[in-house]
Amino acid sequence: MATRADPPLPLARLRARGLLTEVRTADLRFGGAEVGAFLQAVMGLNLEASAIATLERHTEGWIAGLQLAALSLQGRTDVSAFLAAFSGSHRYVLDYLSDEVLARQPEQVQQFLLHTCLLERLSGPRCDAVTAQEGSQAMLEALERANLFVVALDDERRWYRYHHLFAEVLRSHLQQAEPTLLPVLHRRASSWYEQHALLVEAVQHALAVPDAELAARLIEPIALSTGFQGQLNTVLEWMNALPEALVRTRPRLCVYYAVLLLFTNQPEAAETRLQQAERGIEEGMPAEQAQAILGWVLDIRGDIALDHGDIPQAVSLAHHALELLPEAEVIPRTGALATTTRAYLVSGDVTSDSESEVAAAVAVIRPSGNQFSTVNSTCLLARLHILQGRLRQAAATYAQLVQVVPRPEVLQTAFSSIFYYFGLGDLLYEWNELDAAERHFLQGIAMVKETHTVEPFVAVLGYTTLARLEQARGNTREALATLDTLAHLAQQRHFPQRQVTQMAAVQAQIELAQGNLAAAIRWADASGLSTEDEDLPYPREGEYLVLARVRIAQALDDPSAPFLHDALHLLGRLQASAEAKARMGSALEILVLSALALEAQGNRMGALSTLERALELAAPEGYIRLFVDKGAPMLALLRLAKARSSVSGYVATLLSTFGEQHVSDLPLSSARPSTLAEPLTERERDVLRLLLEGASNREIARHLVLSVNTVKRHVYNLCGKLGVQSRAQAIVRARTRNLLQFTAPTPVPCKNHPPATPGADTVTSGSSK
Numbered sequence: 001m002a003t004r005a006d007p008p009l010p011l012a013r014l015r016a017r018g019l020l021t022e023v024r025t026a027d028l029r030f031g032g033a034e035v036g037a038f039l040q041a042v043m044g045l046n047l048e049a050s051a052i053a054t055l056e057r058h059t060e061g062w063i064a065g066l067q068l069a070a071l072s073l074q075g076r077t078d079v080s081a082f083l084a085a086f087s088g089s090h091r092y093v094l095d096y097l098s099d100e101v102l103a104r105q106p107e108q109v110q111q112f113l114l115h116t117c118l119l120e121r122l123s124g125p126r127c128d129a130v131t132a133q134e135g136s137q138a139m140l141e142a143l144e145r146a147n148l149f150v151v152a153l154d155d156e157r158r159w160y161r162y163h164h165l166f167a168e169v170l171r172s173h174l175q176q177a178e179p180t181l182l183p184v185l186h187r188r189a190s191s192w193y194e195q196h197a198l199l200v201e202a203v204q205h206a207l208a209v210p211d212a213e214l215a216a217r218l219i220e221p222i223a224l225s226t227g228f229q230g231q232l233n234t235v236l237e238w239m240n241a242l243p244e245a246l247v248r249t250r251p252r253l254c255v256y257y258a259v260l261l262l263f264t265n266q267p268e269a270a271e272t273r274l275q276q277a278e279r280g281i282e283e284g285m286p287a288e289q290a291q292a293i294l295g296w297v298l299d300i301r302g303d304i305a306l307d308h309g310d311i312p313q314a315v316s317l318a319h320h321a322l323e324l325l326p327e328a329e330v331i332p333r334t335g336a337l338a339t340t341t342r343a344y345l346v347s348g349d350v351t352s353d354s355e356s357e358v359a360a361a362v363a364v365i366r367p368s369g370n371q372f373s374t375v376n377s378t379c380l381l382a383r384l385h386i387l388q389g390r391l392r393q394a395a396a397t398y399a400q401l402v403q404v405v406p407r408p409e410v411l412q413t414a415f416s417s418i419f420y421y422f423g424l425g426d427l428l429y430e431w432n433e434l435d436a437a438e439r440h441f442l443q444g445i446a447m448v449k450e451t452h453t454v455e456p457f458v459a460v461l462g463y464t465t466l467a468r469l470e471q472a473r474g475n476t477r478e479a480l481a482t483l484d485t486l487a488h489l490a491q492q493r494h495f496p497q498r499q500v501t502q503m504a505a506v507q508a509q510i511e512l513a514q515g516n517l518a519a520a521i522r523w524a525d526a527s528g529l530s531t532e533d534e535d536l537p538y539p540r541e542g543e544y545l546v547l548a549r550v551r552i553a554q555a556l557d558d559p560s561a562p563f564l565h566d567a568l569h570l571l572g573r574l575q576a577s578a579e580a581k582a583r584m585g586s587a588l589e590i591l592v593l594s595a596l597a598l599e600a601q602g603n604r605m606g607a608l609s610t611l612e613r614a615l616e617l618a619a620p621e622g623y624i625r626l627f628v629d630k631g632a633p634m635l636a637l638l639r640l641a642k643a644r645s646s647v648s649g650y651v652a653t654l655l656s657t658f659g660e661q662h663v664s665d666l667p668l669s670s671a672r673p674s675t676l677a678e679p680l681t682e683r684e685r686d687v688l689r690l691l692l693e694g695a696s697n698r699e700i701a702r703h704l705v706l707s708v709n710t711v712k713r714h715v716y717n718l719c720g721k722l723g724v725q726s727r728a729q730a731i732v733r734a735r736t737r738n739l740l741q742f743t744a745p746t747p748v749p750c751k752n753h754p755p756a757t758p759g760a761d762t763v764t765s766g767s768s769k
Contacts, residue, residue, distance in 0.1 A: 102173065105148070112139050113148075113162075114177065117170035118185055118208070120201075121153065122160040129192040130185055183209045194218065200226060203238055212242050216250060223256040224331065227263070228372065236260050251280035255296040259303075263453050265493065267304045274300060288326055295325030299332040302339050309456040309496030315343050334365045338373040341380045345457065348538025350387045351582045358384055366404055372416045374404060379419040382427075389584030391427060391621040398424045418444045418454055422462030429469050432624035432657055441466040448489070456495040459486065464506040471510050472629065483507050498539060501527065505543040508550065513631070517553055524550045531570040536577060544574060545589060552597050564601045568594060588614055588626055596633050604640075611637055612645055619650040627654050635720040658720075680721065687714040691731055 001007060014020040036052045102110060115131045116122060124137025140160050143150040149166035153159040162170065174182065190205035199222045206215040219238050227235040239247065239257050247253055254277035261270040274297045281290045302317035318339035325333045341358045344350050362377045378401040385394035401420060425440030444462050448454050463486035470479040486503055489495075508523035529540070529547050536544060551567040571594045578586035591614035599607035618626060627634050635658045642651045680688065683704075690700045697711045704711070715730070722730050 102169065109139070109143070109148075112136070113143075113170050114174045115181075115185060117162060117167050117174060118182075118205075119189060120161065122150075122162070123158055126189075126192060130188045132188065187211065190214065190218075200231075207238065207241050210241075212246050216242055216246055216253060220250065220253050220256065223253070224259060227260050232260055232264060236264065248276050248280060251277040251293045252296075254280060255293065255300060258297075258300050262300060262303055262307070263451075265307075265453050267307060270300065270304060291324045292326055292329050295321045295323075295329065295336075296332050298324065299336045299339075302336065306339065306342075306455055307453060308494070309499055311342050311346050311457075314339050315346070330368050331370055334368045334370040334373040337361045337365055338377040338380070341377055344384055344387075346539060347581070348387075348541065348577070348583055348586075349581045350384050355381075355384055355388070371405065375401065375416040375420055378404070379423050383423055386423075386427060387583050387585050389588060389617065389621060391430065391623070394427055395424075398427070418447050418451075418462070419458045420444075421447070422458055422465070426461060426465045429465055430625050431622055432628070434469055434472065437469055438466070441469070454493065456490070456493070456499040459489060459493075459495070460499050460502055463489070464503065467506060467510060468625075468629070471513055472625065476510065476514055479510050480507070483510070501540070502542060505546040509546050512546075512549060512553055517550075517557070520550045521554065531566040536573060538577070538581075538583075541574065541578075541586060544570060545593065548574075548593055548597070552593070552600055555600055564597055567597050568601070571597065584617060588618055588623065591617075592626060592630060592634070595637060596630060599633065599637055607637060608641055608644070611641055615641065615645055615647050615650060619647040624654065624657055628657050632720050632722075639720070680718070684714055684718055684721075687711065688718055688730070688734055691715070691718075692734060 036049075102113065105113070112127070112131065116127045116136075119126060119130065122140060124140060127136030127140065128134050137157075140150065141157055144152055144157070144160065149163035151161050151163060153161060161167075186205045186208040190202045190209070190211075193199070193202035193205065199218055203215055203218045203222075206218055215238065219235070219242075223235050223239070239253070239260070247257065254273045258270040258273035258277070261267075261273060277293055277297055281293055298317045298321035302314040302321065305311075305314035305317060318336040321332060321336040322340070325336065327333070338361065341361045344354045344358070347354075358377070358381050362374075362381050365373045365377045368374070378397060382394045382397040382401075385391075385397060398420065421440045421444030425437045425444065428434075428437035428440060441462055445466075448459065448462075463482055467479040467482040467486075470476075470482060483503060483506065487500075490500055490503065504523060505527070508520045511519040511523075524547055527543060527547065529543060531547065531551065533544075548567045548570050551563040551570075554561065555563040555567075571590050575587060575590045575594070578584070578590060591610055595607045595611040595614065598604075598610060614626075627638065635655070638651055638654055638658075642648055642655065645651050686704055687700055690703060695703065697708050697715070700706070701708045701711045706714075718730050722734065
């Protein structure tokens with residue numbers, strides 16, 4: 001039995017007894033593969049998969065609709081344009097559904113269809129309100145039984161919708177037949193939605209009336225919450241649809257408008273709205289309302305300052321905003337409070353007092369429900385722990401954030417979470433968890449691409465640490481490409497100059513690691529920095545540390561110049577500042593560089609003593625890349641330090657991490673050893689001799705009857721002892737120091753290691769065997 005409508009049979013009883021086989025609309029719809037086959041085999045159309053998917057979506061697998069669309073497509077070359085415009089108003093579809101479906105219905109049914117077609121979802125009460133008549137539920141059930149392009153959305157027969165093409169046909173008919181009724185229907189729909197707290201739908205119907213006053217009243221209380229739930233562009237479209245004169249009379253709407261403009265990277269337009277909000281404060285407005293508007297304005301201007309990288313200005317504005325904002329204004333108060341916690345990023349002060357201030361702010365913000373400020377303030381607290389050198393506490397703070405945020409997808413989608421992914425990625429990198437760190441960086445970068453706003457210092461943190469990670473893996477080209485991407489982002493988003501100079505310093509550091517000392521010197525000369533600068537502001541600390549590394553490297557080429565003296569003088573002043581402000585993370589970096597400088601100066605005891613202090617401080621927190629990123633010179637010092645260190649197990653871990661890298665992946669030496677860190681073994685001398693003759697690893701292996709991997713290990717050890725990065729540099733160093741023509745200098749003796757026997761490491765020139 002074939003019928004459009006359900007036949008007058010006891011279907012429920014037959015169904016319960018298993019005596020009924022039903023083939024309904026859903027069974028007759030074509031799926032993707034069937035649509036493709038139909039279009040190709042029957043209609044003679046060879047379309048791309050994307051075009052087939054678009055047609056399936058528009059027609060919902062309705063075979064007649066597919067055929068009508070295919071008839072229109074035959075002979076066309078502009079397939080994409082046709083599909084983009086294809087709807088129920090297309091003449092073939094419109095004629096078919098009008099003549100074959102709508103015109104055959106009783107007048108009462110036609111009227112119901114036309115008067116409810118503007119609703120996306122249909123229910124009995126909703127349709128009663130729009131049609132101003134009762135009985136809609138029975139009508140919907142009857143339409144479903146008649147298979148009149150009504151789709152049930154649940155099994156309780158409460159919610160329905162019209163087939164998309166049919167709804168468009170109905171709207172076209174309504175516009176032609178009863179144009180004056182449309183505003184009435186939209187107003188009824190808006191009223192019903194508002195009464196049932198469905199304000200997004202209420203706004204859409206108010207704009208369709210159009211009733212700008214009603215729409216503005218409805219938009220105001222939901223603008224931010226709706227925008228921050230992934231509908232920024234939707235809310236902006238609403239606001240753009242309002243008359244300009246009306247917006248200016250509503251100062252609170254102006255400030256919400258400004259917020260959304262700011263988060264879509266339109267700071268100038270946001271400032272214009274803020275000025276309109278200030279002008280919109282009327283005489284006679286209650287003082288608390290006026291203060292709230294002004295507080296909002298200051299808070300948003302602080303956010304604009306953050307986007308421009310002007311943290312001091314942002315903090316100042318946030319403090320003023322807090323003085324004005326009433327306690328009831330939770331969103332701007334918590335936002336301003338989160339901004340004030342950034343003060344340490346300028347001062348570099350992470351003492352216990354600063355930590356207490358940030359922790360107190362986080363404690364206030366978390367219960368507020370402001371997810372954006374919760375993520376930001378918690379990440380700022382974790383970053384403070386990083387600067388304190390408390391990596392494990394930072395990890396615990398990040399873990400708390402995961403527990404505080406109600407749903408995992410919030411962290412995965414909210415643009416404020418960029419800070420979380422970049423900050424945690426930076427921590428994981430330090431712990432040498434490179435794969436996990438990379439995943440976090442890539443997640444953050446994906447979010448940067450999707451959003452229009454990101455704090456400059458957060459972007460610089462993420463991209464530069466990813467570049468260092470790629471360099472650590474030996475992928476210099478990828479590291480430099482990452483920095484190029486950051487430079488493009490900085491130009492596109494108008495990053496301040498201070499962030500641009502930080503990026504240049506990291507690039508110089510990578511060039512230095514690759515042995516391009518000339519490029520690093522050019523950066524140093526152009527940076528405007530000097531080891532004698534009277535003021536060493538914390539925001540430029542990273543650049544000064546790169547400058548120290550460049551000076552240490554220069555000493556390798558010109559031992560007579562005062563580079564090491566200058567570097568140690570600079571590092572000493574930076575160390576005093578870091579320790580005074582409790583930045584033990586900075587202090588550790590400075591100690592490590594100081595140890596390398598002292599070793600290059602020939603002060604091995606001083607170098608080992610300084611290194612030991614760094615090791616003792618770093619061991620409890622599990623620092624890895626702090627040492628490993630310094631390359632072969634640090635490897636040599638760690639070998640010497642292992643036997644005498646109070647944390648020898650930690651040193652062994654560091655040495656093991658060095659062993660995971662191929663020698664060609666190690667950063668270039670930035671120190672000039674005055675003596676060999678360890679004497680060469682007999683086999684290492686054999687390998688070095690063949691290296692000097694230009695032999696490859698495979699040729700060396702054949703000469704010495706070794707495996708190629710064993711040869712690589714000997715080359716690796718040679719580079720560590722010579723304080724260089726690669727075999728080419730090892731050759732240069734060996735020739736410069738005539739290592740195969742005289743006895744190697746005797747290592748500095750210590751209690752458990754007597755001096756080497758004179759002549760034990762004498763190497764004479766000879767055959768290549």
